[in-house]
Amino acid sequence: MSRSIYIGITLDIEYQSTYAREPWYALRENYCTAIQNAGGTPVCLPHDVDQIDAYLDLVDGLVISGGMYDIKPELYGETDIKGGLVTKEGRTEFERRLVLGALQRDLPMIGICGGMQLIAVAHGAKLIQDIPTGVKAPLEHMQPEPHDVASHSVSFTPGTCISRLFGAGRVEVNSVHHQSVKDIPPEILVSAVSADRVIEAIEIPGQSFCLGFQWHPEYQINEGEGRVFRALIEAAADYAERAAMGCQSAVI
Known part of the structure; x- marks a missing residue:
């Protein structure tokens, strides 16, 4: 396929007047660079729930980005609040609907940090709301800056897609989160865990x-992470080709 492969990236939103008095979108540049280096074209997606179908028609794959916020516990069936939660309900609702639409279309997708948690919750998983109080003898999962260095290792589940992409049984990764997924339903496969048994990667077979x-x-940080984004672009190119073939068949 000769045309560009478009990868939608969800944006964070901030309400503090450090950049502007009004709410402003935010995204680290390295999300876009990772996609570009893998051969894709990044497309940033504002939080407009009325445009979700249009976004999904436009892009060939998705990256649900991370951010310093938490998913509202009611979305995974809990009402008790453990630890200090910071929610961004408008962002979460937009991303939740976007993820559900992408899953329905079988659109290639990567969830990162809070994005992984949202994909898991969409499949019925729950969250550990606060690792320091909810995990026995936890590692330090909220490392200080810089974040371009590793802070702990993860061990991969043999035979998973993610283990094949990294080509190793263990790898060193960065870590910037205080929550993690738990109570995984059968349709989610755990692909990696840390030494304290916190779930670090998942996939949906x-x-x-x-x-x-x-x-x-x-x-x-490592070569496997580059292969992850190249695999996303390859999957998105396959999706785009199938979509084009479907359109041609419909015309015929």
Whole structure:
């Protein structure tokens, strides 16, 4: 396929007047660079729920980005609040609907940090709301800056898609989160865990390409993280080709 492969990236939103008095969108540049280096064209997606179908028609794949916020516990069936939660309900609702639409279309997708958690919750998983109080003898999962260095290792589940992309049993990763997924339903496969048994990566075998990472592979700390984004672009190119063939068949 000769045309560009478009990868939608969800934006964070901030309400503090450090950049502007009004709410402003934010995205680290390395999300876009990781996609560009893998051969894709990044497309940033504002939080407009009325445009979700248009976005999904436009893009060939998705990256659900991370951010310093938490998913509202009611979305995974809990009402008790453990630890300090910061929610961005408008962003979460937009991303939740976007993820559901992408899953219905079998659109290739990567969820990063909070994005992985949202994909898991969309499949019925729950969250550990606060790792320091909810995990026995936890590692330090909220590392200080810089984030382009590793802070702990993860071990891969043999035979998973993610383990094949990294080509190793263990790898060092960065870590910037205080929550993690739990109570995984059968349709989610755990692909990596840390030494304290926190789930660090997942995949959805029922989808053609749907991976989740609790760490931030867009920092490209190791070669496997580059292969993750190249695999996304390859899957998105396949999706675009199938979509084009479907359109041609419909015309015929």
